[in-house]
Amino acid sequence: MILVGAACGDDGNTSASDTTTGTTDQPTSTEPTSTTTTTDNPTTTTTTDETTTTTTGEPETTTPTTSTTTGVMPGDCAAPADDADEDGDTIANKDDNCRCDANPNQLDFDGNSVGNVCDAPLTFTIADGAPPEFNKLDSTASAKMGIGCEFPVSLVATGGDVQVTLDDEGTAKVFAASLNFADTPELTCEIPLILTVKLVIQQLVITGVDPFAVGFPFTVSDHNAGTLTGMMDMVHNILVNGILNITESSNEALAMPGESPLEDVPGSFPAGTINVANAGEQITLDFASDDHIVFQQTTMGGLEITLTGLTGKIRLRQ
Ligand SMILES: [Ca+2]
Ligand SMILES: [Ca+2]
Ligand SMILES: [Ca+2]
Numbered sequence: 508m509i510l511v512g513a514a515c516g517d518d519g520n521t522s523a524s525d526t527t528t529g530t531t532d533q534p535t536s537t538e539p540t541s542t543t544t545t546t547d548n549p550t551t552t553t554t555t556d557e558t559t560t561t562t563t564g565e566p567e568t569t570t571p572t573t574s575t576t577t578g579v580m581p582g583d584c585a586a587p588a589d590d591a592d593e594d595g596d597t598i599a600n601k602d603d604n605c606r607c608d609a610n611p612n613q614l615d616f617d618g619n620s621v622g623n624v625c626d627a628p629l630t631f632t633i634a635d636g637a638p639p640e641f642n643k644l645d646s647t648a649s650a651k652m653g654i655g656c657e658f659p660v661s662l663v664a665t666g667g668d669v670q671v672t673l674d675d676e677g678t679a680k681v682f683a684a685s686l687n688f689a690d691t692p693e694l695t696c697e698i699p700l701i702l703t704v705k706l707v708i709q710q711l712v713i714t715g716v717d718p719f720a721v722g723f724p725f726t727v728s729d730h731n732a733g734t735l736t737g738m739m740d741m742v743h744n745i746l747v748n749g750i751l752n753i754t755e756s757s758n759e760a761l762a763m764p765g766e767s768p769l770e771d772v773p774g775s776f777p778a779g780t781i782n783v784a785n786a787g788e789q790i791t792l793d794f795a796s797d798d799h800i801v802f803q804q805t806t807m808g809g810l811e812i813t814l815t816g817l818t819g820k821i822r823l824r825q
Contacts, residue, residue, distance in 0.1 A: 631823035656696035677730035683715035711749035719743035774802030
């Protein structure tokens, strides 16, 4: 859907908030707002859930969005609207909401007259003005060097987006395109008689590797519109990028290097729940795992940092 692309670009711009260096790629977002960040920027009209923006009223009416493209249906299909059945799904081309891909159930979750199978992925971005209890993942980091220590970490999501695809059987798959997190304040823990670890996690970005399935315990017809509530079926892989900045050691001989880049460090999200509400306008990722290992990284000095857990919600909107 075209709305998705536009919204995604705008939110990517604001989401960077205070990061000085362009952390992610997103080259397009530089021109209008540059440094205005998260204030209610008057120029852009994308703040849908604020109060009275012009675009709030039902972004998707029933048919007009696709009516402009007369002959060709989405999905790169040039089959004419005739009585033939191009994809053999028993639905004639003229009635088929996805002419070149078999979708006998004709499911259309977002009601845009294009079948799920032909829809572009639903893209959800970090919700504007989400309350603090959202967009925060609490976790625990540990530092090990023979003996270990632990300290709590609160990761605050500041941007990014997640995509959801639905098929004609009611199966959903979720893909974490990117999730950006604010830098953590300094975290300190002491490994007795060895060193004091002062750690700051900077420019943390989590990216999905593969879409992961979400199971919805309903019938197929329940997937056609409305609210979906499902469960991430299994732990799924992510990639972690960022910087572990270890700022101080109490033992000169074991002083750590100043920075330890995290670059494509394999990690994984714990299984959790997922909610897609209001015909796909909003999605909430709910993580609840106290002991799951998200990622591990060993610094040049041999100090192993482990991030475990992840409990909290990330709420996104389309
Ligand atoms: Ca057909
Ligand atoms: Ca079809
Ligand atoms: Ca659709």
